[in-house]
Amino acid sequence: MGRVDLVGAGPGDPELLTLKAWRLINEADTIVYDALVSRELLDGITGQPELIYVGKRMGDHSATQDEICSIMVHLALEGKHVVRLKGGDPLVFGRLGEELDALHCENIPYSIVPGITAASGCAASLGFPLTERGKSTRLRLITAQFSKTREIDWCNLARTDETLVFYMGVSKAAMISKELIKAGLPEDYPVLIVENGTHKEQRATETTLSQMTQAINLNQVKAPALIYVGQVVTGARERAQSGVKAITV
Numbered sequence: 001m002g003r004v005d006l007v008g009a010g011p012g013d014p015e016l017l018t019l020k021a022w023r024l025i026n027e028a029d030t031i032v033y034d035a036l037v038s039r040e041l042l043d044g045i046t047g048q049p050e051l052i053y054v055g056k057r058m059g060d061h062s063a064t065q066d067e068i069c070s071i072m073v074h075l076a077l078e079g080k081h082v083v084r085l086k087g088g089d090p091l092v093f094g095r096l097g098e099e100l101d102a103l104h105c106e107n108i109p110y111s112i113v114p115g116i117t118a119a120s121g122c123a124a125s126l127g128f129p130l131t132e133r134g135k136s137t138r139l140r141l142i143t144a145q146f147s148k149t150r151e152i153d154w155c156n157l158a159r160t161d162e163t164l165v166f167y168m169g170v171s172k173a174a175m176i177s178k179e180l181i182k183a184g185l186p187e188d189y190p191v192l193i194v195e196n197g198t199h200k201e202q203r204a205t206e207t208t209l210s211q212m213t214q215a216i217n218l219n220q221v222k223a224p225a226l227i228y229v230g231q232v233v234t235g236a237r238e239r240a241q242s243g244v245k246a247i248t249v
Contacts, residue, residue: 002029002076004103006096008089008115009033013198015043018122021113025049028083030075034067036087036224038199049083065095069102076108087224089117092137093143093167105197117141118226119165122197126204128236138162142210144227145175158183163230170223174213180229181209190233191215195225206233 005024010016017025025031026047033042035055040186042051052071054063063071068084075082091114103110119141123130130139138159144166146152157164158180166176170193181187187210195203207215209229215221 002078002080002082002144003109003111004072004076004082004084005111005113006086006090006099007113008091008094008117009037009041009085010085010116011088011118011121011198012036012038012051012196012202013125014038014044015033016116016198017041018113018115021115022112024083024113025085027081029080029136031083032071032075033085033090034087037085040197065098069099072099073102073106073108076103077106079111086115087118087122089115092117092141107157118167118224119228121195122202122226123228125198125202126192126194126231126236130165132232132235135235136161136163137200140164142166144172146172152179154183158185160185160189160231163228163232166229168223169227170216170221170225173227174230175218176227177209177212185209185229190231192228192233192236193219193221193225194228195221197224197226 007021007024026045028047028049030050030052032052032054045058054068054071056062072082072084084099088094090096090112100110119130131137138161140157140162142164170177187208189209191207191209191212193205193207193216204220205215205221
């Protein structure tokens, strides 16, 4: 019997990996990896694992979730040490439950190694907090790929004392903007869109809730990107205007 380690690759910058994640990656026989795992990380691996790409982009899935589960199980039953490498943190919108269920069904040993989720990584790279006393006392991470069978309580999201971070939201920006304004947030409420967060090609676009869709189209923002909605973004703008900026080290 082999084993499977479900490992978070972080938001893009390979130096944001945990030591445990890096050790397991280099010990693995096989790495089953997602689209958001950076090429720089894969090129730096010191071992010689078999690399199996199972990435998913909108409209372009190299493997279904059932196929991914089957690949992991099959390799582990062959006695392989498998690392299932996911972008960000596997515990945040990583479909971790489905993969754990598949491993449980076959009694395959596993471990979970959390990673830095994109919301934290991008905020750090741009130099602003996700929560701040007097501005934002709560943080919500929200997938914009909403279930068709579940209603979204937009009124509950439309608060001025918290930070919202929408994952996978570029294609749903118009709906997010419309519904949050309809639920009570001001049209000029601050928004920050971060594309390719923590990568060398990272790009941040500052806008407002009513202008969010226009900003995405004008700047040709492409996935992967995060949408931050909240007063902490205003703080980021103020600090940037002061001339003191976060730097990449």
